[in-house]
Amino acid sequence: MQNILSIIVLCSVSYLTACDSSSETTVVTSNEEIDLRQLLKVPEHFAIPPIPDFNVPTREKIELGRRLFYDTKLSANQTQSCASCHKQSLAFSDGKVTPKGSTGEQLVRNSQGLANSAYHPTLTWANKVFLEIEDQLQVPIRADDPVELGVTPIYVDEVLARFNNDNVYIGLFANAFPESSTGATLNKIIQALATFCRTLISGDSPYDRYYQGDKTALTQQQLLGFQLFNGEKFECFHCHGGINFSTSYRDNNSNLGTQTYPFFNNGLYNLNGDGSYPTDDQGLFDQTFNPNHRGFFRPPSLRNVALTAPYMHDGSIATLREVIDHYLRGGRLIENGPNAGDGRLNPLKSGLVRGFSASEEEIAAVIAFLESLTDENFVNNPDFSNPFSEK
Ligand code: HEC
Ligand code: HEC
Incomplete structure (x- = not known):
């Protein structure tokens, strides 16, 4: 998909050749980048996230999207909003194993944190066709x-009428979509919400301050944990590496031709010894029907991971210590019940999840490092907070 910056660059270049051939085109390009960087408040050490050409971000869309995100008018029975399952204090996860929808129906997957979703090339726990946040929000x-x-x-008509009969929203929709006079539509709602989601960038944790040169930002224990995380014993970085701690990563410089969509089986289940996961959620397999994709999930970003418990696609691991125990064993053993099986022996498990031994000191260090990815300024950022509770 073409992205917005390349369009801006093309326009700037043709404008310059027509009017001022002496100027440096690179300067103009970086000015456009600076505008987008300022609008989305992208930290200096992050690249700009890719933006789909059909939804150019503006201040007005962000403002509308933030209000919609917190508004229960967006559910048919007016009991839930996006924020019911994505709470800022929990880095936009919800603390539940799996949530219920507005009418009480049980979902099978754990609510994801939304920090840096814009940098994921595929959305949700396991989906290779949702390539933009707009796709997911449907x-x-x-x-x-x-x-x-x-x-x-x-x-649909009833929900849209709530916005079209509300003077605040009439103004917000008109400002966010000045080219259209038809009021609220689901498409506009999705575009505004996706734009707000793209601003949910977390890059101001102690780890980031260390990365940017403040060598006092991490403790000795956290530094040891960082080394272990990136070492060949723990192997975490192979799947959770890079600036967003997930190899499922893209930014505005990514080459779409070589963009990868990584998914892995990390040995949580092994029903019947044949590699199966519980039938209500077999990950990528449920979309591709390729038996080799059973238990394949996107490696989640580990940013703010200390705030997003419980863990894994089904919320089936309660604490970070238990996550480490899972990797130490090289897969999870479930002795009894319908999900019984030894995940360590799952034939589809990634070869990078082999199991290893580590001292208590090493385990504590890796957990301390994971805690250094908590970004207090992200979870307290007033730009992301509930606008209805402001005075
Ligand atoms: C009932 C709970 C619930 C509600 C309400 C809800 N979500 Fe989610 N959200 C989830 C769950 C669960 C997932 C993971 C879905 C999956 O893997 O299939 C998710 C995933 C996402 C993702 C993908 C994140 C990523 O990095 O891949 C985004 C973005 C998102 N939600 C935004 C929203 C927005 C915006 C709204 C409001 C329109 C919303 N959600 C409403 C539970 C909810
Ligand atoms: C082969 C790739 C791979 C390796 C190696 C790996 N992980 Fe994971 N990790 C995943 C995948 C895939 C998931 C999601 C699995 C699921 O939900 O079924 C995951 C989930 C997690 C989660 C849960 C995050 C959340 O939001 O629920 C944590 C924490 C985690 N891994 C930490 C680690 C640590 C620490 C290491 C090193 C000891 C490590 N991982 C090694 C692929 C990997």
Whole structure:
């Protein structure tokens, strides 16, 4: 997909050749980048996230998106908003194993944190066709099985009328979409929400301060943990490496031709000894029907991971210590019940999840390092907070 910066660059270059051939085109390009960097408040040491050409971010879309994110008017029965499952204090996760939708239906997956979602080339725990946040947002808004916000076809007009009869929203929609006079539509709602989500960038943790040169920002224990995380015993970095601590990563410099969509089986289950996961969620397999994709999930970003418990796609691991124990064993053993099986022996498990031994000191150090990815300024940033609770 073409992205917005390349369009801006092309326009700037043709403008310059027509009007001022002496100027440096690179200067103009970086000015455009600076505008986007300022609008999305991208930290200096982050590249700009890719922006789809059909949804150019503006201050007005961000403002509308933030209000919609927190507004229960966006659910058919007016009981839930996006923030019901994505709480700022928990880095936009919800602390539950798996959430329920607005009508009480149970979801099978754990609510994801939303920090730096814009840098993920695929959205959700395991989906290789949701390549933009806009694609993903169709699900919580419209889905009927299970219902989340429940804006199914019979409710669309009623929900849109709530916004079209509200003077604050009439103004916000007009400002965010000045080229259109038709008021609220689901498409505009999704574009504004996706734009707000792209501003949810977390890059101001102690780790980031260390990365930017403040050598006192991490403790000795955290530094040891960082080395172990990036070493060949723990192997974490192979799947959780890079600036967003996930190899499922893209930014505005990524080459779409070589963009990868990594998914792995990390040995959580092994039903019947044949590699299967519980039938209600087999990860990528449920989309591709390729039996080799059973248990394949996107490596999640580990930013703010100390705030986003419980862990894994089904919330089945409660603490970071238990996550480390899982990797130490090289897969999870479930002795009894319908999900019994030894994940260590899962034939589809990644070869990088082999199991290893580590001292208590090393385990504590890796956990301390993971805690250094907590960004207090992100979870307290007033730009992301509930606008309805402001005075
Ligand atoms: C009932 C709970 C619930 C509600 C309401 C909800 N979400 Fe989610 N959200 C989830 C779950 C669960 C996932 C993981 C889905 C999956 O893997 O299939 C998710 C995933 C996401 C993702 C993908 C993140 C990533 O990095 O891949 C985004 C973005 C998102 N939600 C934004 C929103 C927005 C915006 C709204 C409001 C329109 C919303 N969600 C409403 C539970 C919810
Ligand atoms: C082969 C790739 C791979 C390696 C190596 C790996 N992980 Fe993971 N990790 C994953 C995948 C995939 C998931 C999601 C699995 C799922 O939900 O079923 C995950 C999930 C996690 C989670 C849960 C995050 C959340 O938001 O729920 C944590 C924490 C984690 N890994 C930490 C580590 C640590 C620490 C190491 C090193 C000891 C490590 N991982 C090694 C691929 C990997």
